[in-house]
Amino acid sequence: MSHRLGVLLLNLGGPERLEDVRPFLYNLFADPEIIRLPLPWLQKPLAWFIATMRHRRSRENYRQIGGGSPIRHITEEQANALAQQLYQTGHPAQVYIGMRYWHPFTEEAIAQIERDGVEKLVILPLYPQYSISTSGSSLRLLERLRQTGTYLAQIEHTVIPYWYQRPGYIGAMVDLIRQTLYGLPAPDRVHLLFSAHGVPRSYVDKDGDPYQEQIEICVELIVKALDCPNAHTLTYQSRVGPVEWLQPYTEDVIPELGAQGVRDLLVIPISFVSEHIETLQEIDMEYRELAHQSGIIHFHRVPALNTHPRFIQDLAAAVVEANTASSVPLNQVINLQKPVKIYPQERWQWGLTPAAEVWNGRLAMVGFMALLMEMVTGWGPLHLVGLM
Ligand SMILES: C=CC1=C(C)c2cc3[nH]c(cc4nc(cc5[nH]c(cc1n2)c(C)c5CCC(=O)O)C(CCC(=O)O)=C4C)c(C)c3C=C
Numbered sequence: 001m002s003h004r005l006g007v008l009l010l011n012l013g014g015p016e017r018l019e020d021v022r023p024f025l026y027n028l029f030a031d032p033e034i035i036r037l038p039l040p041w042l043q044k045p046l047a048w049f050i051a052t053m054r055h056r057r058s059r060e061n062y063r064q065i066g067g068g069s070p071i072r073h074i075t076e077e078q079a080n081a082l083a084q085q086l087y088q089t090g091h092p093a094q095v096y097i098g099m100r101y102w103h104p105f106t107e108e109a110i111a112q113i114e115r116d117g118v119e120k121l122v123i124l125p126l127y128p129q130y131s132i133s134t135s136g137s138s139l140r141l142l143e144r145l146r147q148t149g150t151y152l153a154q155i156e157h158t159v160i161p162y163w164y165q166r167p168g169y170i171g172a173m174v175d176l177i178r179q180t181l182y183g184l185p186a187p188d189r190v191h192l193l194f195s196a197h198g199v200p201r202s203y204v205d206k207d208g209d210p211y212q213e214q215i216e217i218c219v220e221l222i223v224k225a226l227d228c229p230n231a232h233t234l235t236y237q238s239r240v241g242p243v244e245w246l247q248p249y250t251e252d253v254i255p256e257l258g259a260q261g262v263r264d265l266l267v268i269p270i271s272f273v274s275e276h277i278e279t280l281q282e283i284d285m286e287y288r289e290l291a292h293q294s295g296i297i298h299f300h301r302v303p304a305l306n307t308h309p310r311f312i313q314d315l316a317a318a319v320v321e322a323n324t325a326s327s328v329p330l331n332q333v334i335n336l337q338k339p340v341k342i343y344p345q346e347r348w349q350w351g352l353t354p355a356a357e358v359w360n361g362r363l364a365m366v367g368f369m370a371l372l373m374e375m376v377t378g379w380g381p382l383h384l385v386g387l388m
């Protein structure tokens with residue numbers, strides 16, 4: 001029996017106008033998959049605070065790339081190209097876009113899917129590699145929507161959690177790299193710099209995020225298929241905040257390469273399938289300037305895949321395969337990653353609960369430390385902070 005098929009493309013979204021930057025940042029930082037806090041009630045005030053502190057700098061970056069992110073417009077082109085490819089190969093489907101932090105939001109996409117009476121949905125995150133912070137966050141949101149009884153609960157669905165290893169995707173990346181590399185005046189002198197989006201190191205070490213492993217395998221597969229003698233390095237970009245992210249950082253490696261005598265650099269963005277602020281501003285502007293200051297004379301970048309025909313053909317093939325294979329349900333995918341560790345005592349509950357016991361213990365320890373301090377120094381805590 002053939003179902004009315006829908007494909008839901010998931011992406012992060014981006015501000016379309018400068019006025020959107022602050023509310024977009026708020027949505028992003030209010031997501032516990034982006035900033036992990038042991039005290040959930042702190043999430044929204046902190047998101048407000050960070051969005052307030054960061055939005056001017058972010059706005060300036062979006063202003064430099066024309067006043068907004070092109071991510072919506074490119075994702076729409078990808079959706080149209082995918083629908084056309086599916087139609088031409090005898091698998092007609094309606095393709096929808098669900099963004100995590102800006103329009104069209106994932107909730108809006110599900111409402112449209114209901115209006116259209118889709119009977120089976122293939123869920124395809126537009127991130128080749130799986131990270132808790134990207135595909136994981138969108139899939140968790142969808143699972144919540146399914147559990148709260150939206151239309152998603154009534155239809156069949158299957159998820160394509162990652163596709164970094166698919167030969168079609170690798171082939172499309174190799175096509176683009178070759179086109180750029182062999183269009184340069186001296187390709188054999190060029191150093192290849194694969195720059196992946198970073199994530200905090202704790203996601204990988206503590207929370208079991210498979211992202212770093214998938215990035216490393218993906219780069220190996222591309223380098224093998226590329227089959228060229230050029231030296232290459234893998235780095236991580238776009239760090240936010242004070243904690244350690246995956247290393248080495250792109251901004252540290254560019255000066256090192258310059259000091260080693262590299263004069264021709266080709267940057268290959270590896271976690272992104274469309275142009276957006278991290279390619280157009282961070283790589284094309286910030287890293288270009290850094291490279292020139294570091295003695296690198298020729299700085300180039302491989303464009304993002306956008307609607308590269310081989311890439312779109314491979315996405316269509318992945319959709320057809322997922323539709324015919326046995327279903328991969330949302331709850332199975334998000335359970336692959338270790339659950340976020342919020343200890344029972346961190347979740348506040350009234351009454352004689354483990355939470356109350358732990359917080360009483362912590363307050364007692366603070367009191368004991370204050371007493372000890374006063375015995376040693378002769379000064380109490382209020383003296384020390386200048387209140388007495
Ligand atoms: C603070 C934590 C962040 C994590 C972790 C993170 C992971 C991550 N992000 C992408 C892809 C995109 N990020 C985009 C924007 C963006 N991301 C963060 C923060 C984290 N990202 C911020 C603060 C922003 C806003 C821009 C800025 O102020 O710097 C976007 C949208 C870009 C656009 O054009 O609007 C994408 C796409 C990946 C792939 C990833 C981890 C693997």
Ligand SMILES: [Fe+2]
Nearest residue numbers: 012197238278
């Ligand atoms: Fe990001």
